[in-house]
Amino acid sequence: MKRLLIVAAGILLICLGLATGSDALQKSSGDTGDKVLNLYNWGDYIDPALIAKFQKETGYHVNVETFDSNEAMYTKVQQGGTSYDITVPSDYMVAKMKQSHLLLPIDKSKLTGMNNYGSAYLNKSFDPGNKYSLPYFWGTLGIIYNDQYIKPGSIKHWNQLWNRKYRDQIMLIDSARDIMGMSLIADGNSVNITNTQQLLSAKNRLVRLSPNVKAIVADEIKMYMADGEAPLAVDWSGEAAEMMSQNSHLHYVVPTEGSNMWFDNLVIPKTAKHFKAIYKFLNFMSQPQNAAQNAEYIGYSTPNTAAYHLLPKATQADQQFYPKDSVLKRLQVYKNLSPQKVEQYNDLYLEFKMHH
Incomplete structure (x- = not known):
């Protein structure tokens, strides 16, 4: 969230095998038939190798556009000009977006990795029952x-x-x-x-x-x-x-x-169009090996308990970032x-x- 080192202001497009530039995002996001996923994320907040792996495994191309504050992200989603499929608000912003009817509920029947998340990181006050969000990182x-x-x-x-x-x-x-x-x-x-x-x-x-x-x-x-x-x-x-x-x-x-204790979360904004891609991505990021790889790249604490057990022993034992109960x-x-x-x-x- 604001806690992040933002390495790029404005727009970063990771388009492996795609045309570059904002026009590509605008064009692809308007067509539900395209095999694309439009991810609106904080700068440098996902391992690029995971984007490449997801694209190779699924055939879906991922467009990543970045923001540098929760408020900037909220305004862009509220304006509705771009069809974002997934974005990454912080705890209080999930509640605000929900209040403003900017989020779609997550269909739990389409999720395959919910059991990987620790109970300490679920059912928080900003989204009881995780109806609209999945935890991404915490700190x-x-x-x-x-x-x-x-x-x-x-x-x-x-x-x-x-x-x-x-x-x-x-x-x-x-x-x-x-x-x-x-x-x-x-x-x-x-x-x-x-x-x-x-x-x-x-x-x-x-x-x-x-x-x-x-x-x-x-x-x-x-x-x-x-x-x-x-x-x-x-x-x-x-x-x-x-x-x-x-x-x-x-x-x-x-x-x-x-x-x-803050949380950044994966949510589906009301602008979403590519639902097959969305659930493939949520399930992909919930896989323990992928979540662990992402945590090692980003350096923040993972809420994915199965992924936590795959991290280096020194990281698991570090109470500065994984405190005692x-x-x-x-x-x-x-x-x-x-x-x-x-x-x-x-x-x-x-x-x-x-x-x-």
Whole structure:
């Protein structure tokens, strides 16, 4: 989701054996007779080798168009100009799209891999019973620390970030819902709270954190942490994996009192036309070996338990990305709040940023 490194803005077409360019997507998507699948995905969010494998196995050509935010994807689907067959919204956006009648229900009778998904990753609040979505990847929000400055194993709680000894040492990912959520959890509240007083309390807590905040940044946070620019950061697990691959002194921690658990999901937008291709693709991506290959390429956590058991033992044992059940139970999924509440979250977060 927004947690991703977007390697290409705008449109990326993976057209093996197809004409390139947006015209090819527009043309093919308008004809239900074509053996094509139009996938609308985040940038670099599927192993290209799997696209090639799917095309070879099924004879369906896959057109991939990319987006860089849930909101951009929502707008494009809502406009209905292009017949996308599958797209990949995050948790709260599944609920919003469902509310706006932009999704088609998934016909479970046509699925062959549902048993491969772990129960911990199904039946979430944004889509009870997984009527409209299949989980694609998941992850958490947590704390990254550099063991050259911070004693290994010493960071376990959100509240530790407020310690005065970390003055001007913390980088925060620039995300209103996540940083407000971190403060709400530190206050012992839900990340989906709508009570104005509790939200004000969370904002005031963030203001007290300001002296410790070195910078509030977006994608650059990965580069800064990999280069050892700061001892501490708050960011998503997938971003953390990328930083850690570049700097062996970095570690990722999900605080014991809980955090956000996010999901990206495969859904069928109302624009879909190629239903045979859609179900072939959903079943293909649910196969354990394919899901495992995709997880190794992307670096995020797979909800496919059968695929998890095919991953390298070191990956399976890595509690930073596959936490124990005791930690999983404390993770919270964001709900799709009303536009008024989303605006309130954003406004309070902006007030905190102005203090920084």
